[in-house]
Amino acid sequence: MRRAAIYCRISQDRAGAGLGVARQEADCRALVERRGWQVADVYPDNDVSAYSGSPRPAWQRLLSDIEAGTVDAIVCWHVDRLTRSPRELEDVIDLADRRGIELATVTGEIDLGTPTGRLIARMLGAAARHEAEHKAERQKRQRRQSAEAGNVSGGGMRPYGYADDRITIIGEEAEVIREAARRVLAGESLTSVCRDFEKRDIRTPAGRHWLPTTLRRLLASARISGRREHTPRSSFQTTRPLLGEIVADAVWPAIITPVDSDRLRALLNDPARDYRRQAATGRTYLLSGILRCGKCGHRMNGRPRSGVPRYVCPNVPGSGSCGGVATNAHHTNIHIRDMLLTALDSPALAQRIRHDSGDDDNLAELVRADEELLEELAEAWAAREITRKEWMAARAPIDLRLNNNRAALASLSRTSPLITFIGTMQQMLTRWDAMNTSQQRAIVAATVHRITVAPAKPRWDPDRFTIDWIA
Ligand SMILES: [Zn+2]
The missing domain is CATH 3.40.50.1390 (Resolvase, N-terminal catalytic domain)
Structure with missing residues (x-):
């Protein structure tokens, strides 16, 4: 056979x-x-x-x-x-x-x-x-033509400031947009504006609190100035770039002036500003949130003192943190990197990582296949090939399996950044140096649970650091 x-x-x-x-x-x-x-x-x-x-x-x-x-x-x-x-x-x-x-x-x-x-x-x-x-070419042309005509585009959630028809302005939300634009143009940080919005319970169309990233996208979008923006699909893989090309006046009315919009777009897209913003929130600090205070157990964050980057136990009233431990960020990063690479250099650990991640591809395939299946079911329902009841009944077991597989995949994915990373010490050093902070963080997060930092001694002392390895 x-x-x-x-x-x-x-x-x-x-x-x-x-x-x-x-x-x-x-x-x-x-x-x-x-x-x-x-x-x-x-x-x-x-x-x-x-x-x-x-x-x-x-x-x-x-x-x-x-x-x-x-x-x-x-x-x-x-x-x-x-x-x-x-x-x-x-x-x-x-x-x-x-x-x-x-x-x-x-x-x-x-x-x-x-x-x-x-x-x-x-x-x-x-x-x-x-x-x-031929089809890819045609679709590209159609999207471009639609954008140039200033047409309403996109499905999903309505844009903030506009009703579901994506044209009618919602007065109250438009006021919020104008206020945020004014404040950010005056030099206030996105984080600070978001904090204030949270206090006043001002929410996104999805009912969530504003995050600096979502507020940034809103304020940088040409839409709120009544202009149509076009981002060619080919120009991005996963994350949509902040700014597209403004191609036309739109069919919907403006909430802020094009002049203010242009200023906001320039300001919010400035890489220097981006850097400062991240530094302020500790994202450029490799180990912030991973280091724990040896006195109180609180997460330590990056914070410079006199221009010197440090990790500190934050002294925030009411958070239970003591503010009593700090360490030089540069020295700490290098020390932890060396500890990490030494550990990853051991054949036993490398072997375990390869073994753990063996099912990654297979699980990912199963998840994708189930997602496709759900999509097909929805299409079948939309085309009236099946009833809503049949649709729901068919969905249930797929949803269950999908959730289980996604959870399994998530726990495996934790070690997956290591797969392409591990090698000889020299290879790992070269790879590490070529990575940005967020990629390096992924390696750290895949290797350690937390690193406890004991209170300071007069000199640099590597024994202050206790690493809690992921088994
Ligand atoms: Zn502390």
Whole structure:
């Protein structure tokens, strides 16, 4: 009996056969059964950027299983799910020749053993590639055109200051925006404005308290000055940049003047200001919050004295902190780095980290597959293919599994920054120096629970530091 590998791929090119991975798998399983084969394994890849060349772990696993001889056939939904480029298709054809692999697709029979079958596969692959490229180009153009027309855009939460139609101004909120703009332009910090808003119980559209980051985005958005901003998708990966390009006057009215908006945008996007802001809140301090006061146990924060960066037990009335311990930040950072790298240099710890993180990829795949499944269910409900009751019933077990897997993934992800970090002492030192503070913090957080700092002695004393390692 032929052992069939089911290969599924989620991608953004939802044209035509853009199906969720669950649907692809179900259809493929049915095909395997019709053929009288047996399922060897399912290989799901999440590949949101169809032709970007991002890695496909399941695909790599499939190729190595074929080489190892544990798979005799590949089943997929359509040829365009299987390969992303003509070169990859040639790899498959080559494998079919050498290993006698059969290929079956839900959308039609393709015999890679014959010249005609190969021609068809190549044509289908080329057509899919053309369509995806064409579609990406079209979408980019549409977003740009819509932005230039000053149209209302976006789903989700309404923007602060405007009603759900995204056009009508909410007077009370508009006043808050004008006040915040005035205060920040006058030199007040975002943190200070947010603190005041919290006291007055002024909240975001989502009902949360204002954070400096959310207030910064609000004040820097061209929207509140009645202008339309466009940020090309290609210009960012995960975090949307603060400023886009202002492309048009919008259809909605302004709350602040374009002049004030331009000043705010320049001010809030100034990297020097950013640095000062972070320094003030201790974010540039590698170990703030990780160090604990040896007298009272309170978290220590970064705070300079006479321009010298230090970690201190904060003396905040009512917080239970004693204010009695401080240490030089620079020396402490170097000392802790050395302790950390020495510990990570031990083969036993490195071994444990590799072992712990082994299931990372697999879990991430499961989570993504379930998210896709939920999305499909929602789509099915929206298209009235299922009732609301059926939708809810189907969701429950997926939600449960998803939550469990997410929790497991979160606990594994804690050690994952270490995977690419550990190496020889010299390698780790080089990597460490190339990292920014937040990346270094991730390494520290993956390695230690906390570091207790004993009260000061007259000289620099490394024995003041007691490290509580993550087992
Ligand atoms: Zn203390």
